[in-house]
Amino acid sequence: MKLALTLVRFFVGGLFIFSGLIKVNDPVGTAIKMSEYFEIFSLEIANFFHYFVPLALPISIFMVVLEVVLGIALILNYKQNWTLKALLAIIVFFTFLTGWSAITNSVTDCGCFGDAIKLTPWESFIKDLVLVVMILFLYLSQHDPQSEAAEKRGHFLVGGSLVLSLGLAIYAVAHLPFVDFRAYKVGNNIPTEMQPSAEYIYEYVMEKEGEEFKFEAYPTDPSFTFVAMNHLNPEAAPKITDFGVWNDDGDFTSEVFVGNKLFVILYDVSKSDKSSIVEINNLIKALGDHIEVYALTASDGSTFETFQKEVGLDIPYYYTDATVLKTITRSNPGLWLLSNGTVKGKWHYNDVPNYSKVLDLVE
Structure with a gap:
């Protein structure tokens, strides 16, 4: 019995740490997924869920950090009663989300493991049900509390994991994910990612x-x-199936993959950081005629042109689906550098590069 408890405790704790660290790597991606859930719930369950949409990012940071901290606390057997109660509350919440997705098919990817591992709604729901059973098993089989020395070590390790994971999450929000699991990452060739990797069987x-x-x-x-x-x-199947670039004159997707191009991504100008456009404009001027620069947006034309006048962003713009732009970069605005369709660079608006670095990447 003791061996079974230890194995289950390490498995559940390790899974929560793994899941949490993947999402600590990309809290904005988790927030996007949470917003999707809140918007669907506001339409299908109760209108008050709509009020959680603006709070998606802080809620996501709280949740992903909590996953890591509770996973470590469980493995250390730290504050056993409180840790198991918190884990049970979280997994019941996740089971509700994934169960609703599985039954209604309203969200096709739960985001349980970010962009690293994709699970179907039913796979996610079954995973969460298994975890509910495991955590209940641990909760109903609690044994002796820790020694005083072990509890002191737990204070230090759990507290340290809280500070470290919170710091990493905040850093990832202010910059970009440490590891990019998406098909639009640096080094990928977008036209290749839009084609099947093998003949269909x-x-x-x-x-x-x-x-x-x-x-x-x-x-x-x-x-x-x-x-x-x-x-x-x-x-x-192709890793990218929904990338497209167009304007009122037609489709320009194929032109994106010719030559060196720098894209300023503004998926929603009403939510973009306007102050960062000053530095982006300076970069555009420094690049001169060396690299073509365009904007990609999901905002409507009149709204975007008003924004352009406000910030002095005098470059041609094209439309792209908002979900695609959020997948390309977690920054609004963000920079995306392509050379003949291959991604050479991605930058958050807090990390606008100098022109020489951009030119070096496409030479």
Whole structure:
């Protein structure tokens, strides 16, 4: 029994630490996912969830830091009763979110492990149900409290993990994620990411006389009735399926992948940091004719042009889906440098590079 408790405690604690650290790496991404949940809940459950949308980022930082801290506390067996109660409350909350997503299919990715590991809604829900059972098992099987010396060590380690994870989360918000798990990361070629990585393999499900048959190639026998076509290697699907750039004159996606281009990403100008445009404008002027500079936005044309006049951002602009722009960068505004479709650089508005660094990256 003691061995089982120890194994479960380390498994649950390790999983919470892993999940929390991945999201500490990208609290803005977690906030985007939380906002999605709040907006859906405000429409489908109760209107008051709408008031949580502006608080998504601080709530997300609190939640991801808490995951790390509680995971470490559980492994250390620190404040066992309070730790298990807090873990149980969190996992019940997560189970509600993932269960709702699975049943309604309203959110197709729970964001449980950020962009590092994608789970379907049902996979996420089953994972959370298993964790509920494990944490209940630990809670109902609590044993002797820690010694005084062990508790003092726990104070230091748990307190240190709180300070460190909170600092990392705040740093990631003020800059960019330490590790970029998205398809738009530095080094990736966007046109390549928009293509299948291998030839699709299909399986044809056919019916004949009430019996189902499966074929690698579509049968020529007309006595078979088509039932379904299964995709056997979904991992070969393109990593990017929704990237597009356009304006009122048409689609310009293919032009994005030609030559050296720096994009100023402003997915919502009403929420952008206007003061940072001064430094971005200085960079644009310093680059001169060496690199083409464009803006990508999801704001409407009249709103964006008013914003341009306010901040003096005199560059051509194109439209791109807001979700895509938030996936490309967690910064608003942000900078995204491409050379023949390959991502050479990404910068937060707090880290605007000098022109020589930009030029060096595309030479």
